Amino acid sequence: MSIDQALHPTVVSPTGFTQDRIGWQPWLEPVDESELSPTQRDALIDAGRATSPYFRLLAHDPAILKARTLTDVDIFYNLQAGLPRGEREFAAAATSRFNGCIFCASVHARFAAHFLDDPAEVATLLEEGVDATLTPRTRAIVDAAVALTRTPIEFRATHVRSLRAVGLDDGAIADLIHAAAFFNWANRLMLSLGEPDASNLSG
Amino acid sequence: MSTDIIDQLAGLTAGSGAEVLRHQREQARAQSQASYDALFTAPDLTGVSPTERLAVATFVAALHGSSAALTHYSSRLAATSSVEIADHVTLLATAAAVAGPYGRFPAGTDLHDEDAPGPVLHLDPATVTTLGRRLSTAFEHAHLLVFRPRESSPEALVALLDAGWSTAQIVTLSQLVTFLAFQLRVIHGLSALDGELA
Numbered sequence: 001m002s003i004d005q006a007l008h009p010t011v012v013s014p015t016g017f018t019q020d021r022i023g024w025q026p027w028l029e030p031v032d033e034s035e036l037s038p039t040q041r042d043a044l045i046d047a048g049r050a051t052s053p054y055f056r057l058l059a060h061d062p063a064i065l066k067a068r069t070l071t072d073v074d075i076f077y078n079l080q081a082g083l084p085r086g087e088r089e090f091a092a093a094a095t096s097r098f099n100g101c102i103f104c105a106s107v108h109a110r111f112a113a114h115f116l117d118d119p120a121e122v123a124t125l126l127e128e129g130v131d132a133t134l135t136p137r138t139r140a141i142v143d144a145a146v147a148l149t150r151t152p153i154e155f156r157a158t159h160v161r162s163l164r165a166v167g168l169d170d171g172a173i174a175d176l177i178h179a180a181a182f183f184n185w186a187n188r189l190m191l192s193l194g195e196p197d198a199s200n201l202s203g
Numbered sequence: 204m205s206t207d208i209i210d211q212l213a214g215l216t217a218g219s220g221a222e223v224l225r226h227q228r229e230q231a232r233a234q235s236q237a238s239y240d241a242l243f244t245a246p247d248l249t250g251v252s253p254t255e256r257l258a259v260a261t262f263v264a265a266l267h268g269s270s271a272a273l274t275h276y277s278s279r280l281a282a283t284s285s286v287e288i289a290d291h292v293t294l295l296a297t298a299a300a301v302a303g304p305y306g307r308f309p310a311g312t313d314l315h316d317e318d319a320p321g322p323v324l325h326l327d328p329a330t331v332t333t334l335g336r337r338l339s340t341a342f343e344h345a346h347l348l349v350f351r352p353r354e355s356s357p358e359a360l361v362a363l364l365d366a367g368w369s370t371a372q373i374v375t376l377s378q379l380v381t382f383l384a385f386q387l388r389v390i391h392g393l394s395a396l397d398g399e400l401a
Contacts, residue, residue: 003370006364007357008357013309028360028370060249067240071235074228074231078230151302151303153392156395157398160399181384181388185381188348192355192377193377
């Protein structure tokens with residue numbers, strides 16, 4: 001059987017945005033875990049990703065997968081100065097909410113809630129969307145992420161000034177730009193190559 | 204002039220505010236460049252030709268209205284094909300450019316009060332004849348990814364498969380379009396930030 005055909009997985013679709021742990025099913029055949037080449041395994045960076053159908057699907061083109069993964073890791077996990085991790089994740093969740101990626105929003109809302117002192121705004125974002133009433137600092141972060149996410153891109157000097165006014169330094173603003181930009185990459189891959197699956201919910 | 208493509212297209216010069224900030228995330232900087240190299244410079248792994256890659260990149264840069272990136276990708280496209288083809292792709296994308304993101308949420312969700320229907324790109328038969336079905340379908344898919352990613356479906360992938368794209372080639376095409384969604388935003392954002400740091 002050719003692998004060059006679309007898959008139509010049986011899933012339980014989530015009914016809306018959620019912080020629950022949901023799964024993701026591919027619409028194209030991933031590389032079989034037992035058939036990953038050394039180059040493909042190397043491109044996964046984290047060996048645990050060999051069990052993920054998403055990363056094994058992307059492993060069909062290992063060169064871009066590897067560079068993409070290493071970009072992702074530095075934008076979100078390099079904690080030397082810059083924007084606190086929780087707010088990088090909040091920007092990722094806001095971008096995902098605005099683009100409409102239920103799966104990405106679920107993962108990064110959980111991360112944001114874990115790292116932030118006050119996780120209540122994460123639930124508000126998911127429930128009400130990017131126009132929700134938020135505290136001034138979070139509002140400025142969401143406004144900047146949304147402006148970057150629009151096409152054509154609407155991020156301007158006024159966003160930089162608003163971010164400074166709520167206490168972000170230049171390195172934090174650069175981190176925010178990268179976090180929102182990266183989720184414009186991630187959301188589109190997740191949305192277009194498969195779908196979320198809320199069966200076996202493990203909250 | 205920096206050999207870093209984001210520095211070039213954002214107009215960042217050595218020692219400028221945003222250029223210096225990028226070095227605090229050296230791996231992100233280097234791997235953003237490595238991503239560009241993997242998609243647009245390195246030997247092809249999946250059978251997507253340089254002309255196909257640069258044509259889609261030109262199309263996506265023009266859909267975003269990102270002028271510096273459009274100049275870059277369209278001049279590279281002109282070098283692998285012709286100025287006429289590069290101009291044709293730019294005109295097609297400029298005519299198809301709208302404002303996003305929009306789209307309907309999936310049928311099973313209760314998010315339909317947020318549905319925002321909008322245009323779906325269908326290239327006309329004469330254009331499909333000129334470009335070929337493979338590239339035409341890639342452009343229609345790129346338009347979906349750029350403006351209404353929430354309306355993605357297995358049927359959109361079937362259209363690509365039917366037009367001759369293999370599974371591995373669809374992965375490459377998807378990475379290429381979605382990498383540009385990242386790269387163009389980093390360029391735009393850092394350019395705005397750099398202007399405030401001067």
